[in-house]
Amino acid sequence: MSEFFTSIFGGGMGSMYLEAFITTIKITVISTAISYVVGIPLGVLLYGTSSGGIFPNKVLNSVIGFIVNMIRSIPFIILLVMIQPISKIVIGTKIGDDAFIFYLVVAAIPFVARMVESSLKEVDAGVIEAANAMGSNNFQLITKVLIPEAKPSLLVGGAIALTTILGYTPMTYLVAGGGLGQLAIQYGLYRFQPKVMYVSSILLIILVQIFQEGLSFLAKKLDKRAKNS
């Protein structure tokens, strides 16, 4: 048994996995966080400008909608190549973890914006009407009614975003970044050490579970609509 573990984690492999594990968490969490910082306002804008929204604006809605859909329809690997020059300007480099975070963020923002939009759409129209009848301005409506009321749904969306972004992290091998995905591909594909690939993949699966279950649990716990809370 211990031989088995030594064969997997021995000879410096243990610290290699740990480092990759942490790198992956870092890349995923930072990318998701930045995507939300931009994605939430964008989602609010998409929701608000839609017909029947709180500040309908057909033109703005179509323009943002078009850009969002366009970016979403470009496969990540192609998008990554396309925006490398922009990364050079914004981040200062085309490769490495920081550049990779930039690529992930650009790809994830439209996705996050759509998810935020759909979470906001779930907020009961009656509640919004009541808030309007009480004389809430748009800012109050967004910050005190829409987002707090949509919080459980937003958290569920957050779990989806986090795990989806995690699923894209192996692409980092294209830009010489680090992490579990990179380990799996480098060792599995190029160095013919399938064991490393399997271990990295299992660690990725564990990470997905942690993100998914953790946020779902939080969403449930925070949702006051549930009878038992």
Next chain:
Amino acid sequence: MIELQNVCKTFPVSGGSVEAVKDVSLKIEKGDIFGIIGLSGAGKSTLVRCMNLLERPTSGKVLFRGVDMASLSKKELLEKRHSISMIFQSFNLLEQRTALKNVCYPMEITGVPKKEAVAKAKQLLELVDLGDRLGSYPSQLSGGQKQRVAIARALATDPEVLLCDEATSALDPKTTRSILQLLQDINRDMGVTIVVITHEMKVVEQICNKVAVLDNGSVVETGPVKDIFLSPKSQMAKTLILPQNNEITKNMSQRIIRIVFDGQESSEPVISSLSLECHTAVSIMGADTKNIGGKAYGEMLLQLPDDEVSVSRIFKYLEDRKIGFEEVSEDE
């Protein structure tokens, strides 16, 4: 307090338009509990939403204390809405906030200091009998309790008017009565003018002093509740007041009258005295009596005997006693 002048509201729909409110003029005075009654789709919600400009009238004017609501800037309108509160059939509480925090919401947005807001919210929840449920979330409250929270929330900004859109329609009869009682107390003790939207005559009878009958977007009859209850003129008012009479009269060849009690006669045994004095028997086809504004009101459907002499004796008896009655014609 609120005056509507020739208010029309038309909604564009695919392939045409819906005239939800047609040329409605109403005057709601300070201190009124004003009922607006009509069947589903009559345009009640649309009309009441015009009062706080949640819906902008297509034409016509909405005056609040003499001020044309449409002339206000966006900011002024939002401020006005603090004086015109609203409650709803579906309560529309913030699900992720406790009862206390729900009541605090209108004060939060008007910039009342937090401490003050919490103290006032507690006081209001006491008033609606929920002093012990401050920390409960809406999902933990019954319908009646949710509506009480909504009422407390509506009162938080010291409104002059409270608009109630089918506020009791989702509640059972007992809870309905207690909510209506609460509204009546608020009207009396706090001087809040109340507009009650409903499709139930019972609601109007219990608390309103004035009523407008809405039929297909138009006001077909308006006036003091007592007058309309005693002698409804429009077909719609009759339908709403006498839902049961239609079925009864349809299958009857006999003559039927509807007699109306308006408070003072309720202590007298009218029907038995009538039988005794007129030397005839009458059958009671239907009866419904209730309390309106503390007085007993009611109506009764009587099947008249066949001979004309007895009938005229009955009519005379009723006239002498100033009991309102009308013959219910068969084809209605």
